[in-house]
Amino acid sequence: MDYDFNKWMSDYRVISTVGLNEEGGLDRLAFTDYDFAARTELLNRAYGLRLQCYLDAAENLWFSKPGTDPDLPPLLIGSHLDTVPNGGKYDGVLGVMAGFQVMRYLVDNKISHRRTVEMVAFSCEESSRFNLSTIGSKLACGFTTPEKLKNYKDSQGHTPVEFLARLRYSPESLEERREHLKNIYGFIELHIEQGPVLESAGTDIGIVESIAAPIRLKLDIIGHTDHSGACPMDLRHDALTAAAALITEIERLGREESVNKSVATVGKINVPHQALNVVPGRCEIFVDIRGIRRDSMERIRDGMRNFVCGLEKERGVKVEETLLSDESPVPLDHSLGEIIERNCRKTGLSCRWMPSGAGHDAMNVAKLAPTAMIFIPCVGGVSHSLLENVLEKDLRNSIRILYEVVMDICG
């Protein structure tokens, strides 16, 4: 049974490559012309299937295929269509298109089901444009407001609110969506893993038990600028060598907490006014601590702070900390996960429970309704890159597991 795979692929190729650039990456950033073009392609196909379509004031697209029993709360599936700059063909769009295929398969094959199946393509999931992630689902869930979003700007100074044309004539749609989400049976988001765990373990499907939350910090290390030739080693207060010691310690702390599935990363480093012949007097580093256990994340943060105290004394530098975000991990619904596990077993797919290191729209919905996530392996664990890739067998598995789970719940 191939769930009309070839028909799916011909649509997948079109929608997943809207915004292709010369390098082969995708620039389908939220609320750009490419993003709107991809939604239009999806909408046209949904109209063709005579699905019920709905756009809320956050530009989230909702589709519905009513079941035979209108009293049963609907099941929602879906993900997002926008990409990071120079992104790949699977992050987000796979979850949307797998959901779409499940609905098309039901329509094309006139398969009857009792529970209504709904699908959503959330808007602006990636943080790349406005330095804030999951804007569409945050608005629909009531975790932010158009007013608050005016503080977030892209590199050209535009706020996300400028693109929400429907806000003017249907602002109530956001409150309506929040009420709706509180009353659904549950939400299932299918997504590529964006990490190497499934591939390296040879596992077909990941069932997400919890979505990691980030604690994000900026550390400014203030030492003393000196001439790299004329200042002896023992008279230096080098901000970069201090940062190097700190980066090494942050990695060590992250490794120590690996048993609790936490990670710690320094993703950005800046030495202002840097020059080959200058002992760096300042250095800033950005730290991203994630985990599914709050105590483990806090041990990394506290260990880092302890190390900083020693560093300041030992090297005569000063370290200033700025908290950028501090979120708590979001556990997902275990019963819904068990339904996924049961269907993996039924269809002969191997599966494992695992955390999601990356954030997703599911984080928001999980606070209103039972929520689960299905992970599919991606090649080399690569994501947020034009090199993002998924094997055909895993694409096939995506539709298969999602269809089976939907039918188990709604059939």
Next chain:
Amino acid sequence: MDYDFNKWMSDYRVISTVGLNEEGGLDRLAFTDYDFAARTELLNRAYGLRLQCYLDAAENLWFSKPGTDPDLPPLLIGSHLDTVPNGGKYDGVLGVMAGFQVMRYLVDNKISHRRTVEMVAFSCEESSRFNLSTIGSKLACGFTTPEKLKNYKDSQGHTPVEFLARLRYSPESLEERREHLKNIYGFIELHIEQGPVLESAGTDIGIVESIAAPIRLKLDIIGHTDHSGACPMDLRHDALTAAAALITEIERLGREESVNKSVATVGKINVPHQALNVVPGRCEIFVDIRGIRRDSMERIRDGMRNFVCGLEKERGVKVEETLLSDESPVPLDHSLGEIIERNCRKTGLSCRWMPSGAGHDAMNVAKLAPTAMIFIPCVGGVSHSLLENVLEKDLRNSIRILYEVVMDICG
């Protein structure tokens, strides 16, 4: 006798602060508009004194005040006008302006001298922009060519050659300058010490016996880009944490060779496409190793290379090394130094012989003609920093000692 100090200061304040930024530092990087503006200020003043002015194809500025005996080879004094990013008001420009004041004092007071006095403001002394130092004097001395310089690029991809407009119509001026330098009496460069030795010893003047040479390397660390939330610690090939380990080791090697007066510095670090939520896949660092003993410098370089081998195996990264420069320490002319010493004694200034940890244009000229350097204390030894400072008494001593030495040789 104050050598028209106040007149000098009013000019010094103008020229030394061209390129002042909001923080109070100077951004007079080589071949920027600010750099050209500072030269123009100097040229205008030299024209006012009716000095003979000459610009060669390396954009070095040459000034000449003929002596009464044209058969005597001229004495050359000078330094450079460009700064590091966010640099100070004394590095380079003090030597140029002290030289200019000596010439102005001779003109204003109609002081006759037998030997011609020449002055030079070499272009692009700092390595900050193109990762190569003393480009102007290297070209004039014939130690590099415009062709070779095309391999050096600034952060925007510009090569130094793009700024050498005169190359098109007077390429022969470089060869001419080389012949000229071979035939001068000698070259004296006055400069701030850029280190803490003179100040902490309470000595007025340093006479440089030898200039430390840099070995400079760029190291490209190639790991693997991953999602900072989704990639577990043990599956990472983080280029930045690898760089941190390397920076720590380079510092350790530099400390170990401190007994031989060597130093090792990582002054620049770049993580391309860096983002808070991405495990860095690439990182480049720039290493500056200096000393007055070649064997000690080589031990640092070799130690670093050994460490890199281990790092590649241990962390699954690849490190590519590019040699940017590899120079040997340069001894200066002892007889010329003795003339400086004699004039210190005559004018009641304390002095000491010392090495220069920093590189200078004098390194290049020393290979063609007898060369000496005069060091002046700077506050706290601070240099290559907006905090660079020189006490007024030391500014006065700068002009005094330079004038007395020039008149001893040319009078």
